[in-house]
Amino acid sequence: MEITGNAEESHQNKFALGVDSEHKATEFKLFSFAAPHMRAFHLSWISFFACFVSTFAAPPLLPIIRDDLDLTATDIGNAGIAAVSGAVFARIAMGTACDLFGPRLASATLTLLTAPAVYFTSISNSAVSFLLVRFFTGFSLATFVSTQFWMSSLFSGRVVGTANGVAGGWGNLGGGATQLIMPLVFDLIKHIGANRFTAWRIAFFIPGLFQTLSAFGIFFLGQDLPDGNYSQLHKSGDKHKDNFARVFHHAVGNYRGWILALTYGYCFGVELTIDNIIAQYFYDRFNVNLNTAGIIAASFGLANIFSRPGGGILSDVVGKKFGMRGRLWTLWIVQTLGGVFCILLGKVGSLSVSIAVMLIFSVFVQAACGLTFGVIPFVSSRSLGIVSGMTGAGGNVGAVLTQVIFFRGSKYSTETGITLMGVMIICCTSVIMLIYFPQWGGMFCGPSSKGTTEEDYYMSEWTSAEKEKGFHRATLKFSENSRTERGIKKVESAPTPTPDRTPNTYV
Amino acid sequence: MESYLLAAASLFILCLAQTCYGDVLFSTLPQTLVVSASPMDGQVLKVGEDSIRVTWGLNQSFPEGTDAPYNEVKLKLCYAPISQEDRGWRKTVDNLSKDRTCQFTISHRTYTRITHNLTWIIESDVPTAVYFVRAYAYNSSGNEVAYGQTTDTKKSTNLFKVQAISGRHLSVDIASICFSAFALLSAVGFFLVERRGKNAAKN
Numbered sequence: 001m002e003i004t005g006n007a008e009e010s011h012q013n014k015f016a017l018g019v020d021s022e023h024k025a026t027e028f029k030l031f032s033f034a035a036p037h038m039r040a041f042h043l044s045w046i047s048f049f050a051c052f053v054s055t056f057a058a059p060p061l062l063p064i065i066r067d068d069l070d071l072t073a074t075d076i077g078n079a080g081i082a083a084v085s086g087a088v089f090a091r092i093a094m095g096t097a098c099d100l101f102g103p104r105l106a107s108a109t110l111t112l113l114t115a116p117a118v119y120f121t122s123i124s125n126s127a128v129s130f131l132l133v134r135f136f137t138g139f140s141l142a143t144f145v146s147t148q149f150w151m152s153s154l155f156s157g158r159v160v161g162t163a164n165g166v167a168g169g170w171g172n173l174g175g176g177a178t179q180l181i182m183p184l185v186f187d188l189i190k191h192i193g194a195n196r197f198t199a200w201r202i203a204f205f206i207p208g209l210f211q212t213l214s215a216f217g218i219f220f221l222g223q224d225l226p227d228g229n230y231s232q233l234h235k236s237g238d239k240h241k242d243n244f245a246r247v248f249h250h251a252v253g254n255y256r257g258w259i260l261a262l263t264y265g266y267c268f269g270v271e272l273t274i275d276n277i278i279a280q281y282f283y284d285r286f287n288v289n290l291n292t293a294g295i296i297a298a299s300f301g302l303a304n305i306f307s308r309p310g311g312g313i314l315s316d317v318v319g320k321k322f323g324m325r326g327r328l329w330t331l332w333i334v335q336t337l338g339g340v341f342c343i344l345l346g347k348v349g350s351l352s353v354s355i356a357v358m359l360i361f362s363v364f365v366q367a368a369c370g371l372t373f374g375v376i377p378f379v380s381s382r383s384l385g386i387v388s389g390m391t392g393a394g395g396n397v398g399a400v401l402t403q404v405i406f407f408r409g410s411k412y413s414t415e416t417g418i419t420l421m422g423v424m425i426i427c428c429t430s431v432i433m434l435i436y437f438p439q440w441g442g443m444f445c446g447p448s449s450k451g452t453t454e455e456d457y458y459m460s461e462w463t464s465a466e467k468e469k470g471f472h473r474a475t476l477k478f479s480e481n482s483r484t485e486r487g488i489k490k491v492e493s494a495p496t497p498t499p500d501r502t503p504n505t506y507v
Numbered sequence: 508m509e510s511y512l513l514a515a516a517s518l519f520i521l522c523l524a525q526t527c528y529g530d531v532l533f534s535t536l537p538q539t540l541v542v543s544a545s546p547m548d549g550q551v552l553k554v555g556e557d558s559i560r561v562t563w564g565l566n567q568s569f570p571e572g573t574d575a576p577y578n579e580v581k582l583k584l585c586y587a588p589i590s591q592e593d594r595g596w597r598k599t600v601d602n603l604s605k606d607r608t609c610q611f612t613i614s615h616r617t618y619t620r621i622t623h624n625l626t627w628i629i630e631s632d633v634p635t636a637v638y639f640v641r642a643y644a645y646n647s648s649g650n651e652v653a654y655g656q657t658t659d660t661k662k663s664t665n666l667f668k669v670q671a672i673s674g675r676h677l678s679v680d681i682a683s684i685c686f687s688a689f690a691l692l693s694a695v696g697f698f699l700v701e702r703r704g705k706n707a708a709k710n
Contacts, residue, residue: 063596066594066596067634067671068634068671068674070634070635070636072592072593072594073593073594073595074593105697105698105701108694108697109694109697109698112690112691112693112694112697113690113691113694115686115687115690116686116687116690116691119682119683119684119686119687119690120683120687122679122680122682122683123675123679123680123683125673125675195631195672195674196631196632196674197631197671197672197673197674198674198675198676198679200674201674201675201679202679205682205686208686209686212686212689212690212693215690215693215694216693219697229701229704231701231702231704231705284595287605
């Protein structure tokens with residue numbers, strides 16, 4: 001017992017940032033690289049950035065690739081859909097892997113397993129092989145889930161929205177940066193003396209190497225939890241190796257996860273769709289040249305540097321004052337406004353107004369992504385990984401759906417497709433009104449009159465047998481820390497848990 | 508009345524401006540040049556190895572003075588309809604400033620009345636596709652004023668195929684495979700290291 005006590009004291013002193021009872025950081029210092037919290041933050045956003053660069057490395061070089069591989073517009077469209085559909089199941093699988101093996105091993109492994117798809121892009125020689133490499137490269141976007149899971153494991157409720165928003169946003173930046181990086185790398189290689197049909201192939205080694213290196217960084221420099229890695233903690237008994245079936249059951253049985261998965265499809269999914277179609281839209285409708293179209297396309301993705309983090313920060317600021325109800329209202333307002341600007345984008349006819357509307361649209365849609373992940377860490381404690389995975393997967397499903405319905409074939413002109421997509425955003429976002437947390441309330445209702453507490457809600461995920469063995473200890477700490485979601489006025493007045501109360505089961 | 512005159516005058520000037528700024532419509536061009544090329548219908552040519560011999564000149568059945576405005580001639584390699592199908596970036600548009608049918612210039616010379624010929628080795632930039640050859644005659648302002656082509660108006664005869672260089676090299680292939688193998692082996696290595704760490708913690 002003595003030894004344990006001393007170990008805990010030394011843990012308290014050794015963190016560079018302020019921590020709570022779970023040793024999660026209560027502050028977020030962007031320019032620090034201190035282990036484990038800020039170091040994990042930088043490792044995770046950089047590797048997620050690398051995966052985004054790889055997944056969207058092909059679009060800016062398509063004018064060359066389509067000539068080399070003799071692709072038709074249908075081939076290109078299908079490859080674009082394949083690139084985002086691979087991650088649908090990968091993201092759910094990643095959520096499970098994080099719950100079971102920890103985000104460090106899960107993300108490093110996935111990043112390494114998808115790097116061959118990037119290298120093999122250099123060898124593709126037909127429409128089918130091109131589609132396959134884009135499909136498998138797209139699996140790497142599942143590292144989004146490990147990023148969000150990792151941040152949720154290391155940062156407390158006070159700053160989790162910020163940490164998730166910045167990590168997610170700076171990772172998504174890769175989708176914009178690649179539209180600038182790949183053409184530059186291609187030009188450089190051609191300048192050295194390669195023929196253009198060889199130069200584009202060599203160019204793909206850059207994202208491949210970047211991905212491989214980032215995986216090594218995560219494995220050797222990262223740590224799953226404030227107190228150690230999953231493998232160490234599993235053995236010492238501090239972290240129980242959970243039962244997959246139970247974790248899965250609590251994730252899919254929680255309707256809030258499904259609602260947020262749907263709405264994420266209409267902020268993040270829309271962002272992916274736009275990444276795939278916007279350069280061609282400006283090129284065709286406004287007759288700008290390919291380089292200009294690429295710069296405009298890049299600026300949409302580059303807005304992520306502040307807009308998604310901004311959404312996360314906004315979620316935390318609103319959450320501090322108004323609690324979970326504030327987070328939900330802000331998410332609904334921002335995402336609905338994103339839909340309004342999307343409708344406008346399809347309607348405007350002049351180039352400069354169109355670029356301005358696109359930039360405003362990008363800010364709202366990306367902020368909505370950040371706001372979504374300000375809510376996700378509170379949906380489930382035990383099944384955080386799978387819930388994050390489901391939401392992330394929902395994002396990709398949204399991208400597949402919108403591209404298939406509005407941007408494939410000649411049924412709608414691109415501008416009509418964009419406007420209709422905006423209408424769909426507004427309709428699908430309205431389901432946020434259905435989210436209700438008994439301990440905090442929803443958009444239109446206050447907390448339950450039965451006096452449900454955070455503990456009641458989170459403890460309902462564990463059976464009494466499991467509680468007897470003490471598996472729920474981490475969740476207990478989390479419930480206590482999540483009381484901040486009541487908002488400022490209510491923290492003192494809401495009911496506190498008494499030891500002998502029997503918690504109810506909540507859906 | 509005056510406003511109508513002003514509107515009409517503006518429209519007229521704008522139309523002239525359009526012509527000055529190269530908005531020529533292909534359907535307005537007379538086919539006064541005769542062009543023939545060495546590849547036979549359906550022949551496959553290899554980039555960098557095979558060459559095309561093009562012969563062009565004025566069609567003598569046109570009256571004297573037809574070619575007075577002709578200043579320059581450009582010979583171009585143009586996509587046949589089958590290679591334009593489902594590929595909007597190669598689309599045929601009547602407005603020549605937006606037309607993407609002919610993307611490669613074989614030769615660019617001053618116009619003289621005699622019949623010319625030249626041999627052109629197919630450049631490395633040319634992608635695999637089905638083509639024909641077209642010649643445009645330009646006036647001194649740089650606008651197209653006439654054309655000739657090796658195929659018929661429907662672009663269905665005398666088409667030849669060009670086979671491009673692959674762009675794949677053995678060294679690139681080997682590098683791809685090596686880097687991929689390294690990544691996969693590293694993933695396996697990570698698992699083994701992790702398991703060893705688990706056992707060490709146990710002890």
